[in-house]
Structure formats: C-alpha cells, structure tokens
Amino acid sequence: MNHSDADKALAVEPSMFSATNLNAHNRRLQWLFRALFGLMTLILVIPVGVILAVLIVRGGPAISIEFLFSHPSDGMTAGGIFPALIGTMWLVAVALIASVPVGVAAAVYLSEYAPDNWLTRGINLAIINLAGVPSIVHALFGVGAFVIFAGFGTSILAASLTLAVMTLPVVIVATRESLQAVPLAFREACWNMGATRWQTIRTVVLPNAISGILTGVILEVSRTAGETAPIMFTGAAFFFPFLPLSVFDQTMAMSMHLFVISTAVPGVPDELKYGTALTLITLVLLMNAISITFRSYLRGKKKW
Amino acid sequence: MLAEQAKPPASMDLDHRGRDWYTDKAIAFLVFVGGISAVIFIIGIFVFITKEGLGFISGPLDVREFFGSPAWRPTSLREPTYGVLALIAGTASVTGLAMVVSVPFSLGAAIFIGEFATGRLREVLKVLVELLAAIPSVVWGFIGLSIMNPLIIDLFNVPVGLGVLNSGIILGLMAAPIMTTIAEDALKAVPDTYREAAEAMGATKWQVIFKVVLPAAKNGLVAAVLLGVGRGFGETMAVLMASGHSINIPTSPFDSVRALTATIAAELGETATGSEHYQALFTLGILLFVVTFIINLTADLVVRGAKKK
Amino acid sequence: MVGEDLKLSVRDLSISYGDQLALSGVSLDVREHEIFGIIGPAGSGKTSFLRTLNRMEILQENMTVEGSIVFGGRDISEIKNVFALRRRIGVVFPLPVGLPLSVYDNVALAPRLSGIKEKGALDEIVERCLTRAALWDEVKDRLTALGSMLSGGQQQRLTIARALSQNPELLLLDEFSIAVDPVTTMRIEDVLKELKQEVTIILVTNLVQQARRLADRTAFFLSGELIEVGETEDLFSGKVEDQRTLDYLEGRFG
Numbered sequence: 111m112n113h114s115d116a117d118k119a120l121a122v123e124p125s126m127f128s129a130t131n132l133n134a135h136n137r138r139l140q141w142l143f144r145a146l147f148g149l150m151t152l153i154l155v156i157p158v159g160v161i162l163a164v165l166i167v168r169g170g171p172a173i174s175i176e177f178l179f180s181h182p183s184d185g186m187t188a189g190g191i192f193p194a195l196i197g198t199m200w201l202v203a204v205a206l207i208a209s210v211p212v213g214v215a216a217a218v219y220l221s222e223y224a225p226d227n228w229l230t231r232g233i234n235l236a237i238i239n240l241a242g243v244p245s246i247v248h249a250l251f252g253v254g255a256f257v258i259f260a261g262f263g264t265s266i267l268a269a270s271l272t273l274a275v276m277t278l279p280v281v282i283v284a285t286r287e288s289l290q291a292v293p294l295a296f297r298e299a300c301w302n303m304g305a306t307r308w309q310t311i312r313t314v315v316l317p318n319a320i321s322g323i324l325t326g327v328i329l330e331v332s333r334t335a336g337e338t339a340p341i342m343f344t345g346a347a348f349f350f351p352f353l354p355l356s357v358f359d360q361t362m363a364m365s366m367h368l369f370v371i372s373t374a375v376p377g378v379p380d381e382l383k384y385g386t387a388l389t390l391i392t393l394v395l396l397m398n399a400i401s402i403t404f405r406s407y408l409r410g411k412k413k414w
Numbered sequence: 415m416l417a418e419q420a421k422p423p424a425s426m427d428l429d430h431r432g433r434d435w436y437t438d439k440a441i442a443f444l445v446f447v448g449g450i451s452a453v454i455f456i457i458g459i460f461v462f463i464t465k466e467g468l469g470f471i472s473g474p475l476d477v478r479e480f481f482g483s484p485a486w487r488p489t490s491l492r493e494p495t496y497g498v499l500a501l502i503a504g505t506a507s508v509t510g511l512a513m514v515v516s517v518p519f520s521l522g523a524a525i526f527i528g529e530f531a532t533g534r535l536r537e538v539l540k541v542l543v544e545l546l547a548a549i550p551s552v553v554w555g556f557i558g559l560s561i562m563n564p565l566i567i568d569l570f571n572v573p574v575g576l577g578v579l580n581s582g583i584i585l586g587l588m589a590a591p592i593m594t595t596i597a598e599d600a601l602k603a604v605p606d607t608y609r610e611a612a613e614a615m616g617a618t619k620w621q622v623i624f625k626v627v628l629p630a631a632k633n634g635l636v637a638a639v640l641l642g643v644g645r646g647f648g649e650t651m652a653v654l655m656a657s658g659h660s661i662n663i664p665t666s667p668f669d670s671v672r673a674l675t676a677t678i679a680a681e682l683g684e685t686a687t688g689s690e691h692y693q694a695l696f697t698l699g700i701l702l703f704v705v706t707f708i709i710n711l712t713a714d715l716v717v718r719g720a721k722k723k
Numbered sequence: 724m725v726g727e728d729l730k731l732s733v734r735d736l737s738i739s740y741g742d743q744l745a746l747s748g749v750s751l752d753v754r755e756h757e758i759f760g761i762i763g764p765a766g767s768g769k770t771s772f773l774r775t776l777n778r779m780e781i782l783q784e785n786m787t788v789e790g791s792i793v794f795g796g797r798d799i800s801e802i803k804n805v806f807a808l809r810r811r812i813g814v815v816f817p818l819p820v821g822l823p824l825s826v827y828d829n830v831a832l833a834p835r836l837s838g839i840k841e842k843g844a845l846d847e848i849v850e851r852c853l854t855r856a857a858l859w860d861e862v863k864d865r866l867t868a869l870g871s872m873l874s875g876g877q878q879q880r881l882t883i884a885r886a887l888s889q890n891p892e893l894l895l896l897d898e899f900s901i902a903v904d905p906v907t908t909m910r911i912e913d914v915l916k917e918l919k920q921e922v923t924i925i926l927v928t929n930l931v932q933q934a935r936r937l938a939d940r941t942a943f944f945l946s947g948e949l950i951e952v953g954e955t956e957d958l959f960s961g962k963v964e965d966q967r968t969l970d971y972l973e974g975r976f977g
Contacts, residue, residue, distance in 0.1 A: 139618070144526075150526065154543070155523075161549070215449070216449045243459060243706060244703075247706075250463045259462065278452065307441070308434075336548075336549075338552040339551075339650040366552075369552050372555075372560070373655060387553055387556050394548055394549070395548060
C-alpha cells in the first residue's frame with residue numbers, strides 16, 4: 111500500500127478533523143447518518159415485501175390446482191394458466207440447452223485459455239454489452255435473425271434462441287467466477303505431471319466449478335422465465351389453443367400471458383390478473399432464492 | 415523398484431501423439447469458438463437490426479425531421495411522419511425521474527450496507543436487493559397498472575395515473591439494485607488503509623465516508639449511475655405498461671408519454687414485414703443499440719480507469 | 724553409483740520474461756543417477772531454470788527461452804509431444820499442493836492419465852508411492868480423505884508420491900523443505916538418497932547444508948548466471964574456481 115496515496119486522499123485543511131470522536135455532537139451526527147442511510151436502504155428493500163403482500167392478498171384466492179392446470183376460457187376472462195406454464199417451461203428448457211454449453215465453453219476459454227490481448231478484451235466488452243442491450247432490441251434481433259433469416263418463423267425455437275443470446279452473459283459470468291475460484295496451484299501441479307489442459311480442466315477445475323455453474327444456471331432460468339419483450343414477436347402467442355408439440359410451434363408463456371390479460375383483454379377479473387402475476391413472481395423469486403441458498407451453502411463447504 | 419509398472423510405452427514416447435493430444439487440441443478449438451460467440455452475437459445483433467432497418471435509413475429517412483420533430487405518426491394515411499423527438503423526450507423524462515428518485519436511495523443503501531451494516535444484517539440486505547433485481551419487468555408493469563395507477567389518481571387527484579411519475583418510480587425501483595450493487599463494489603474497493611488513516615487522525619465514521627471513501631470511490635460510483643441510466647434507458651415492458659399511450663413531450667409528471675423502447679414493442683406487431691413503418695421501428699432499434707453501447711462502453715472505461723489507480 | 728551417461732545436457736540457456744533477462748549463458752550436464760544440487764540466493768534464476776527443463780515456459784505468457792536442452796539424447800524443443808516429456812519428469816514445488824481429490828486419486832492421477840485402468844495395478848502403485856514418500860502409514864486408513872485438507876508436511880509428501888507415481892527418470896525438487904518441518908525434511912532426504920539408484924535428481928535448495936548432505940555435484944547460480952559446477956565435497960572444502968562461490972558457501976551474502 112502506497113502511503114502517499116492515503117496522504118493525497120487526506121490532503122485537506124488541518125482543521126478538517128479537529129472535532130474528536132468523543133464529541134457528543136459528532137456522536138449524534140454519526141447516529142443521524144446511520145439512521146438516514148438505514149432508512150434509505152429500508153425504503154429500497156421494502157417494496158419487495160409490499161408487492162408480494164399485495165399480490166398475495168389480491169391474487170392468492172385465485173390460486174388453486176384448477177387455476178394452475180386448466181386452460182383459459184371465455185376469451186381468457188376465466189379459467190387457468192396451464193398452457194402458459196407449459197409454454198414457459200418449453201422456452202426455458204430450449205434456451206438452456208442452447209445457452210449453457212456455449213456459455214460454459216466461453217467461460218472456460220476466458221478462464222483457462224485466453225491470453226491477455228485485444229481479442230480477450232473485446233470478448234469481455236461484448237459480454238457486458240450483450241447484457242446491457244435493451245430487451246426489445248434483442249427481440250428485433252430475434253425477428254431478423256431467427257424468425258426471418260434462419261426461417262424458423264414465429265416459434266418456440268426462435269423465441270428460445272433469442273432468450274438464449276440474451277441470457278448468455280449470466281451463464282458466462284457465473285461459470286467464469288467459479289472457474290477462477292480454483293487456485294492456479296492445482297492446475298500447475300497437473301501440468302507438471304504431463305496432463306494436458308483439457309485433462310487438468312476435467313479432473314480438477316470443472317468438478318470444483320460445477321456448483322458455481324449450477325448457481326448461474328438457476329439464475330438464468332429465473333431471468334428467462336420472466337422476460338416478455340424478446341418472445342413477443344418471436345414465438346409467444348396472444349392465445350394458442352393447443353399445447354406446443356414441437357419447437358416449431360408457437361406457444362403461450364407466463365410473462366406474455368400476464369401482459370396480455372392486463373392490457374389487451376377487456377373484462378378480466380382482478381383476481382385472475384393478480385393470481386397470474388403472483389404465480390409468475392413466485393416462480394422467479396423461488397428460483398432466485400434457491401440460487402442464493404445454494405451459493406451460501408457452497409461457501410460453507412470448503413474443499414481447500 | 416520403480417521401474418516395473420505395466421504402462422503402455424506410447425504415453426512416454428516423446429514423438430507419439432495419442433488420443434489425449436488430439437482431444438486437447440479439439441477442446442481448445444471448441445472453447446475458442448464459444449469464447450468468440452459473444453462477439454459474434456453482438457456484431458450479429460447490429461448487423462441484423464441494421465439489415466431490417468436499412469430500407470428506412472437509405473430511403474425515407476429525413477435526419478432533421480427524425481431528430482427534430484415530435485410528430486411520430488407512422489400510420490397516418492395522409493403523410494406518415496417519423497419524428498422521434500417526443501419519443502426521446504418520453505425516454506428521457508421517465509429515465510430522468512427514475513434517476514432523480516433512485517440514485518440518492520441507491521447510494522444511501524450502498525453506504526449503509528457497505529459501511530454500517532455487518533455480518534448477518536449485511537447478508538440479509540444484500541439478498542433483499544438481489545430479490546428486488548429479480549422481479550420481472552412485466553410484473554413491474556403490472557404493478558404500475560394496478561397498484562401505482564389508482565394510488566396516483568387518489569393521491570394527486572388526477573384523472574389518469576399512467577405517465578411519467580408512475581413509470582419513473584417503477585423504473586427507479588428497477589434500476590436501484592444494479593446501482594446499489596455496483597456502488598457497493600466501488601466502496602468495497604477503497605482500501606481499508608484509507609479509512610484507518612483517517613480514523614487515526616480523529617475522524618468520525620461519517621467524516622471518513624464523506625471526505626475519504628466517497629471521493630476515492632468516485633469512478634465506481636459514476637459507473638454505477640451510468641449503468642443505472644443504461645438500465646432505465648433500455649427497459650421496455652414496465653415503461654410500456656405504466657407510461658400511458660400518448661406521444662407528446664411531457665410538461666408535467668402526470669403527463670402520458672411514450673418511450674422509444676415501448677414504441678417498438680407497441681407497434682411492431684401491427685406492421686407488415688418490410689414495410690416503411692416496420693423499417694422505421696428497426697431504425698429506432700439501431701438508435702437504442704448505439705446509445706446503450708456507448709453508455710456501457712463509457713461505464714466500462716470509467717471502471718477500468720478506477721482499477722488502474 | 725553415479726553413472727557417466729548424461730541425463731541432461733544444457734547449452735547456452737537464456738531465459739527472459741518480456742525484456743527482462745532472468746538467466747543467461749547457462750551450460751551444464753547432469754549425469755544419470757546423481758543428485759545434482761543447485762544453490763544460490765533468491766532471484767538468481769534457479770526456479771526459472773527448472774521450469775524450462777519440462778518446457779513449462781510454454782504455459783507462461785511472456786517467458787522466452789533460448790539455447791538447447793538435451794534430455795535423454797533428444798533436444799526437447801524438437802519433440803512432438805511435450806506432455807510425454809513432462810510425464811517422464813517429476814516436479815516438487817516449494818509450496819505443498821494437495822489436489823482436491825482423494826489421497827488415492829491424487830497418486831493414481833498420473834498412472835490413470837497414462838492409461839492404467841485396472842484397480843489392482845493402481846492399488847499397487849498408490850501403496851508403493853505413498854510408502855516411498857514416507858506417507859503410507861499416516862494415510863493408509865484414510866485414502867478417501869481429501870488431499871487438499873491434509874497438513875502441510877503431509878501434502879508435501881503427497882506431492883512427492885504423485886511425482887513418484889509418474890515413474891519418472893528425472894526428479895526436480897525446488898526448495899521442497901520450505902514449508903515443511905525438520906523431521907519431515909529429514910525423512911524426505913532419506914527417501915531421496917534411496918531414490919538416487921533409480922532416478923536422476925536435481926535439487927534446488929536455499930539450504931546450503933542440505934546440498935552438502937545430498938548432492939554429488941553442486942552448481943552455484945548468482946544473479947542469472949551459472950558461476951560454477953563442481954563436486955560437492957570439493958566446493959565445501961574450499962576448492963572453488965570463483966571466490967563468490969566461497970563467499971556464498973560461508974554465508975557472507977545471500
């Protein structure tokens with residue numbers, strides 16, 4: 111630590127710290143600031159609880175086995191959300207199949223192979239930007255690339271691939287972090303024994319990173335399930351009477367369904383809307399909670 | 415004797431390339447492809463949206479009208495106009511309000527979590543922030559519609575509760591977690607020796623924070639705000655559902671507005687593929703892509719500049 | 724007995740990190756079945772020298788090597804399979820490294836990578852190498868324990884067991900006793916003395932007395948140069964070619 115940096119940081123008038131710690135006035139100020147910032151934090155995190163509470167109160171009554179397992183009826187003003195749930199599962203599954211192998215490969219490259227050059231910097235920049243591109247722009251890309259150019263039409267395939275590209279950064283970042291957490295010494299020991307890079311990775315590095323990868327995957331699932339814009343024009347249907355049978359079918363989806371019944375269908379009872387929102391948010395928050403719990407469980411299980 | 419081990423001599427032959435040698439090379443190639451996939455996709459996004467929007471850019475686009483006129487009337491029967499000024503104003507007003515509302519709170523929360531809270535409390539708060547970030551945008555939009563809307567109507571006695579205020583607050587809550595997290599990282603990156611040096615000189619905790627830690631974390635905090643702006647700028651569903659439907663330059667927070675993102679989402683479904691309107695929407699997409707690219711690039715450079723210190 | 728065949732021949736070796744020269748103009752021979760000691764103060768290039776012997780410089784980004792290294796008759800820059808080279812050379816580092824696998828899998832790793840699959844053969848190798856490394860008695864009932872959770876001294880002996888499991892012709896030890904207690908050090912030194920009959924050993928050490936105890940011949944590195952090589956007995960009885968060697972041996976610097 112360069113002490114001159116600290117000195118520069120403190121290069122101010124000598125009277126700045128003239129009040130001593132024990133001064134009662136300062137002690138009160140201290141408490142005030144702590145309370146102020148604490149209050150700000152509270153205001154930030156309370157909405158989660160409030161929202162959940164409102165959704166549970168107003169939507170809870172709608173939740174039932176029937177609600178979850180039956181189709182919408184009466185022009186979607188009644189009935190259940192079953193096809194939307196199934197649709198979301200399809201979309202998430204295909205998106206995972208498409209994005210996890212690519213994401214893990216990319217993370218392995220960045221962590222184990224990539225030299226420190228402009229290409230690597232470019233890749234990192236591309237990842238940051240992929241994550242920052244607006245979801246509607248991803249939708250436009252999906253339309254241009256998958257629906258039209260690749261000829262998949264509006265389908266689960268096009269929508270899932272659009273979602274996969276959008277959530278790729280999540281998998282890459284989570285995987286890369288867990289790979290980099292494995293100490294270099296382990297790799298060097300293996301290399302010195304004549305193991306190839308791949309042998310080292312599959313014996314020592316990947317097995318210890320799997321749990322981190324899983325955390326990232328669970329996170330990806332929750333993000334994918336909640337996205338609406340990327341699937342609106344690439345495969346999610348306003349209303350689709352049948353359950354999808356192949357990746358080339360269109361489908362309903364939870365996120366799209368919530369959007370539709372709250373903006374495009376007249377006469378939907380409030381309870382139904384809140385119930386749908388509640389189901390979706392529960393799904394997403396549950397996945398996140400699992401991911402978080404898993405992460406802290408892992409932190410306790412040290413292997414070195 | 416160590417010498418007698420049943421071992422195929424091939425593995426020790428200095429010139430023999432066995433299966434493991436080729437597997438290693440193959441894997442190296444595969445992961446490289448995976449690695450550049452991110453670059454390929456980013457370039458691909460730009461290529462495809464430009465491809466679909468090119469017709470508009472090279473043809474009917476009048477740059478002065480585009481950026482200078484608030485008249486976005488692509489479906490007008492007489493003469494369609496494509497002025498995005500009102501749309502930009504819509505995005506700017508909503509994002510601006512969101513920042514005004516959430517930046518102080520995000521910063522305050524980052525300071526509290528990073529400098530005041532410890533142990534269990536800190537972990538719980540970080541989890542809560544993470545959960546806040548996890549709420550899907552369509553759910554936020556729904557909240558804007560069903561909870562914030564009647565609330566605003568009652569509280570402020572206005573006829574319609576959808577508009578700048580509604581979506582601004584929602585967007586603020588959506589952007590807050592990422593700002594809090596990045597700001598927290600920036601504060602954590604300030605070495606403890608700075609704090610210890612100040613405390614040794616007799617500074618109280620709040621003096622340490624305001625005079626030492628915050629200035630030192632300046633770059634990271636700027637990056638946090640930039641990323642929050644980027645988030646707000648690019649948000650689609652929540653803004654679509656909570657900001658109303660009229661396209662105009664807002665004069666009051668209760669005015670209804672339309673953001674760039676929401677416009678694309680609202681109108682794309684009604685256009686014919688390849689039509690002028692369709693291409694114009696893709697052009698909006700190009701605009702959005704470029705702006706968020708610049709914001710992200712700037713934030714990254716700012717953070718990189720901070721790390722170099 | 725120290726043979727006359729050369730295990731290793733190094734000519735005009737130079738090592739650079741970027742544009743920083745770490746080692747220059749090193750030429751020496753290592754004979755079969757000898758313990759070849761390398762002594763010298765920190766930063767004199769001893770560790771860099773070891774790394775080039777099994778071509779580990781390939782895996783480090785800014786490391787360039789010039790000169791020739793002939794191992795068992797072959798110029799190692801011309802071989803087609805660098806992994807085979809590394810398999811024939813065992814390495815022990817200063818810091819003990821127990822891989823996060825079971826003790827059994829730690830020692831079975833190299834044999835498995837070489838193609839040995841039958842449990843019987845692996846069992847035998849594991850027991851033999853752990854015994855040679857003076858670790859068997861302490862772990863024989865906990866072969867499933869994680870190697871990375873053993874004590875420092877045990878991990879260092881585990882590293883030696885791993886090196887032995889490669890059935891190496893050449894064993895490189897880089898200041899192996901730094902993180903290890905004196906008793907374990909003594910045990911390992913006894914192991915090395917036995918191993919000499921089957922394996923050629925290069926021992927880098929900052930403990931001058933350790934070189935005296937173990938090495939047949941010793942080389943003195945200083946500031947990136949090889950100052951001299953001689954019979955250990957000669958060096959320690961003052962028959963040196965360069966005054967600096969004597970100064971170092973008598974503790975006047977370093």
